[in-house]
Amino acid sequence: MEIKQIVLVALLSMLFCNITNGLTILPDEKNKQSKQLHNLEIFLLIGQSNMAGRAEIEAQDRDSLENVFLFTGVEGFEWEKAANPLNKYSTVRKDLSMQKMGPGYNFAYKIAQALPGKQIGIVVNAKGGTAISEWMPGTLLYSEAVKRAKMAMKCGSLKGIVWHQGESDVSKTDIYPEKIALLIKSLRADLGLPEIPFVAGQLSEDKPERKVFNLMMLTLPEKINKMAVVTSESTATFDGTHFDSKSTRIMGERYAEKMIKLFHK
Numbered sequence: 001m002e003i004k005q006i007v008l009v010a011l012l013s014m015l016f017c018n019i020t021n022g023l024t025i026l027p028d029e030k031n032k033q034s035k036q037l038h039n040l041e042i043f044l045l046i047g048q049s050n051m052a053g054r055a056e057i058e059a060q061d062r063d064s065l066e067n068v069f070l071f072t073g074v075e076g077f078e079w080e081k082a083a084n085p086l087n088k089y090s091t092v093r094k095d096l097s098m099q100k101m102g103p104g105y106n107f108a109y110k111i112a113q114a115l116p117g118k119q120i121g122i123v124v125n126a127k128g129g130t131a132i133s134e135w136m137p138g139t140l141l142y143s144e145a146v147k148r149a150k151m152a153m154k155c156g157s158l159k160g161i162v163w164h165q166g167e168s169d170v171s172k173t174d175i176y177p178e179k180i181a182l183l184i185k186s187l188r189a190d191l192g193l194p195e196i197p198f199v200a201g202q203l204s205e206d207k208p209e210r211k212v213f214n215l216m217m218l219t220l221p222e223k224i225n226k227m228a229v230v231t232s233e234s235t236a237t238f239d240g241t242h243f244d245s246k247s248t249r250i251m252g253e254r255y256a257e258k259m260i261k262l263f264h265k
Helices: 003-020 104-114 140-155 176-190 210-222 245-263
Strands: 040-047 068-074 077-081 120-124 156-164 198-201 227-230
Touching: 040 104, 040 140, 068 104, 068 140, 077 140, 104 120, 104 245, 120 140, 140 156, 140 176, 156 176, 156 245, 176 198, 176 210, 198 210, 198 245, 210 227, 227 245
Parallel strands: 040 120, 040 156, 068 120, 156 198, 198 227
Antiparallel strands: 068 077
């Protein structure tokens, strides 16, 4: 075999290994956009595993969304029609096989309904099992979120940020408000959007110790401008931590409702 052929085979083998191990993912051929999109209404979705998506993708959740596009970050094919799992292009995610349905799917669906005639762009860059300290300014997770948002903003305007995180910080209700306030302030400054709406969500209350954390979350909008908190009332999990499919849809819709209200605040 010639040297050129050997090199080509080696490169293809490396790419195949990366893809099968969930480290690399290429744009979906049936959903990718061959033309550049402009004037998108863009939303950044970040946080830990419930944002990344751990709920089963059921039949009703399999279609691509009308007028909603998912940011891939792949040069030449930056956007594709949004379809689950939405966290597949996250630059910080865990293995691809772990990415299932998160609240972003129903959030985007409801936002698109509320903004007829607009094209919606979503940037999902979540990672499971992360504490808020790992999202502070200067960290990899923070830097990647800002980087991806800025890349996406070349095709439109960033309209809001959705945050679901806290399972790793349940026992830190004394310092969490200060940390999330810093996160919001820093994101707004680094993205050049001092008034951008920020919506966070409560945790499942399947475990009693989360109730104190959830009560603390409800006080945050009193201290932080243009912020809202979604309740987890009447939701359930399949494992004590991760919302089941029905509850994930509910949370997504609630995120959209709160975001829409902040638009007019």
